[in-house]
Amino acid sequence: MTDQPRKLFIKTYGCQMNVYDSERMAEALGGQGYEQTQDVSEADMVLFNTCHIREKAAEKLYSDLGRLKGQKAMNPDLKIGVTGCVAQAEGEEIVRRMPMVDLVVGPQSYHRLPQMEQAVRAGGRAIDTEFPEDDKFETLRSRPRMARGPTAFLTVQEGCDKFCAFCVVPYTRGAEVSRPAERIETEARGLVEAGVREITLLGQNVNAYHGGEGGLAGLISRLARIDGLDRIRYTTSHPNDMDEALIAAHGEEPKLMPYLHLPVQSGSDRILKAMNRKHTAESYLRLIERIRAARPDILMTSDFIVGFPGETEDDFQATLDLVAEVGYGAAYSFKYSARPGTPAAERETVPVDVMDDRLQRLQALLSAQQTAAQEAMVGQVTTVLFEKPGRRPGQWGGKSEHLHAVHVTAADDLRGQIRRVRITEAAPHSLGGELIGS
Ligand code: 5AD
Ligand code: SF4
Secondary structure (H helix, E strand, O other): OOOOOEEEEEEEOOOHHHHHHHHHHHHHHHOOOEEEOOOHHHOOEEEEEEOOOOHHHHHHHHHHHHHOHHHHHHOOOOEEEEEEHHHHHHOHHHHHHOOOOOEEEOOOOHHHHHHHHHHHHOOOOEEEOOOOOOOHHHHOOOOOOOOOOOEEEEEOEEOOOOOOOOOOHHHHOOOOEEOOHHHHHHHHHHHHHOOOOEEEEEOOOHHHOOOOOOHHHHHHHHHHOOOOOOEEEEEOOOHHHOOHHHHHHHHHOOOEOOEEEOOOEOOOHHHHHHOOOOOOHHHHHHHHHHHHHHOOOOEEEEEEEEOOOOOOHHHHHHHHHHHHHHOOOEEEEEEOOOOOOOHHHHOOOOOHHHHHHHHHHHHHHHHHHHHHHHHOOOOOEEEEEEEEEOOOOOEEEEEEOOOOEEEEEOOOOOOOOEEEEEEEEEOOOOEEEEEOOO
């Protein structure tokens, strides 16, 4: 090892779990003398922590790798690694396509990064896309005690057994696994000691969590007892795993924020069946009624896929109808992308121009709902957890209980504070407000 710390640059694609994994990878390589840099040109190692969910996300890796060719030619000591879900799905194929890649490691094996780093430093190549017997969370070093911002992600569950017909997650992240509740509590306490006040619990199927008594609701009430932890969120959930206790928690646990991401994908029962979602539009709507009965002001968000194989105009209209009935605060919508190895990839696709047209119409409706939800906040009082200075001098930005971006003007340093704010204006992507009380 050299005296100078080596520099590590990580580019993270995709979901919040990848953001969490990238942090843990940086910590694992910290033990090998690496320090993170935001400047790729000074890096000794570059990791691409990738996403395989849609074709576009996966292809981005190859264009980014291509851009590093010159740097690698100038500096043969530069080591390049591919981690995450493309690594898991494509394994050695990545190295065949891009021989400049030294290291490939899947999302379940990155606790082996330190040994793999040594192997590549010695001039070898390291590829590991096993689903190992040993649990990465047990093997990773406990998290270093460094100061942190006020919000953090914490992975509590990984993988998925649902096998929606379009989705690669059950293949790239593997079967559903929950971390033991006591380990999660220890990690949460460490985060809080480091300055964190809001934790978002992560899992591909987070509400299927079963690592402790009472499932996810039990875990939330356990974490809610930690002094100094003021806000809890969780994502992403499947409608069929919203149990009574979790719904009730939204009404009973004040630290659980009034925000729920509950993907539905489509409003057509025919398409939901073809997607293997195992719920109907009606059962989803009734579920939202129950959630809103527990917490009337909850802000609902969702994911949608347009142009799933076989989707007709009537099916699409059913999606628009469902959106109109629910009234979302925000949502993500995607064109269907055929993923190799998934059952839907075998089916005939909807023409691209039809998908484009449907996506546009759906997004127009969703964005009108988002604007309406933002405007409905004007005049209301909410609490905001402030995270960083805003764009203008004296401005501070943070997130409301409903996860709206909010900015205020204040003379004091508000970072890490939770303050009451009256919302005074709504802009397309943020709310403006003024501090009230203390
Ligand atoms: N094509 C398009 N969108 C997809 N998603 C998952 N798989 C695909 C696919 N093959 C979307 C779903 C999911 C979100 C994370 O990504 O809406 O909820
Ligand atoms: Fe993919 Fe979510 Fe369906 Fe699991 S529940 S297969 S992660 S879309």
